[in-house]
Amino acid sequence: MHLFLKVSRAVLMVSITLAPFQLPGVAQGKEHPVKYPTLYRTKQVDGLSIFYREAGPKDAPALLLLHGLPSSSRMFEPLFSRLSDRYHLVAPDYPGFGHTDWPDATRFAYTFDHYAEIMNHFTEALGLSRYTLYMQDYGGPVGFRMALAHPDRIEALIVQDAVSHNEGLGANWKTRRTFWADRAANESALRANLLSLATTRTRHVGSDPNVERYDPDLWTDEFAFLNQPGQAEIQSDLFYDYRTNVDAYPKWQAWMRQKQPRLLVIWGKYDLSFDLSEPEAYRRDVSNAEVHVLDAGHFALDTKADEIAALVDQFMKAQK
Numbered sequence: 055m056h057l058f059l060k061v062s063r064a065v066l067m068v069s070i071t072l073a074p075f076q077l078p079g080v081a082q083g084k085e086h087p088v089k090y091p092t093l094y095r096t097k098q099v100d101g102l103s104i105f106y107r108e109a110g111p112k113d114a115p116a117l118l119l120l121h122g123l124p125s126s127s128r129m130f131e132p133l134f135s136r137l138s139d140r141y142h143l144v145a146p147d148y149p150g151f152g153h154t155d156w157p158d159a160t161r162f163a164y165t166f167d168h169y170a171e172i173m174n175h176f177t178e179a180l181g182l183s184r185y186t187l188y189m190q191d192y193g194g195p196v197g198f199r200m201a202l203a204h205p206d207r208i209e210a211l212i213v214q215d216a217v218s219h220n221e222g223l224g225a226n227w228k229t230r231r232t233f234w235a236d237r238a239a240n241e242s243a244l245r246a247n248l249l250s251l252a253t254t255r256t257r258h259v260g261s262d263p264n265v266e267r268y269d270p271d272l273w274t275d276e277f278a279f280l281n282q283p284g285q286a287e288i289q290s291d292l293f294y295d296y297r298t299n300v301d302a303y304p305k306w307q308a309w310m311r312q313k314q315p316r317l318l319v320i321w322g323k324y325d326l327s328f329d330l331s332e333p334e335a336y337r338r339d340v341s342n343a344e345v346h347v348l349d350a351g352h353f354a355l356d357t358k359a360d361e362i363a364a365l366v367d368q369f370m371k372a373q374k
Contacts, residue, residue: 090138092131096153099176105153106146106176107131109138115209115370116182119145120173122191122216124254124276124289125353126152129190132359133366141370144185146176148196150288158284164291166192166299170199177207186370188212191327191352192292195299198306205309210316210373212366213336215325215352217299218306222332234297245290249280260324260351267357310339317343318369320362322350344369 092109107127117137119130127145134143147154148169149162162168173196177185186209189197194216201208217223233244247253255273259265280289310317317340321333330347337343346365350358 092134097179099179100172102155104146104176108144109134110142114142116142116185117188118185119188120193120197124280132355136363159287159291164288165295166195169196174200184209186210189216190214191216212318214320217328217332218303219335222329224329237294251277257352260326262324262351307339319345321347322354323347325352327352
């Protein structure tokens, strides 16, 4: 027998012998077993395959995490690794994003009303009857619609760089408002801006002087996603519908003023997507809102995951 085959056979026999003594759930190179690993699942909802991440004990307080543009449930991985031993975390991808189905834009309404309807049906399919809504960016307009449709399901709100006041859009949105006013005349310019590599990078880094803290894979992966077939049409449709969010802001503000929900606002001060006045605007609506402005960008979890996880944990514990 060849020496290599003899050694390989010996190694195989040792592996088989030791296998019963290996601890389950121990990842290679890890010292501790993962008690609540993240599971990557799909659920059929309204004729679509909805992809979602899920972790944590099912009987623990639930966090429904709603992602932004052009990310996916992937953006919440830092929270899953830090909070899944204490909370039931569920993070879906919207249609047209991540690993959820991408229906053709000519046959599917890419609107925030539609997203909210699908996400409500998604929670029903999972049996999530009560949860804290964690909303980032596009997660805001999806989540507020869900909250107004079913306020009885909402334990509390966590807002991370998501706007519900017109002033929060700031000067950067002048060109985008022009697109809303005349889509045909401004669509090519909007796509060039919204879907470009430079804009995709700026969403993450913003005005943060500490650019070395950011993994460039964050925006190169998202830029590759935005260049997939059909994405330009999907994202243009959805962004055109963003004007309906602005029209709905007064309704969301009135709901917050009336209900006074438990509210945690987390904001990256280097965020160039939205105005820095927005965090305090929430406090005008919800007097007891807890507001934290961090040295971070639009996707604050990029660089402040430990701090944000601690704030969420403290907030969740206080409502028990």
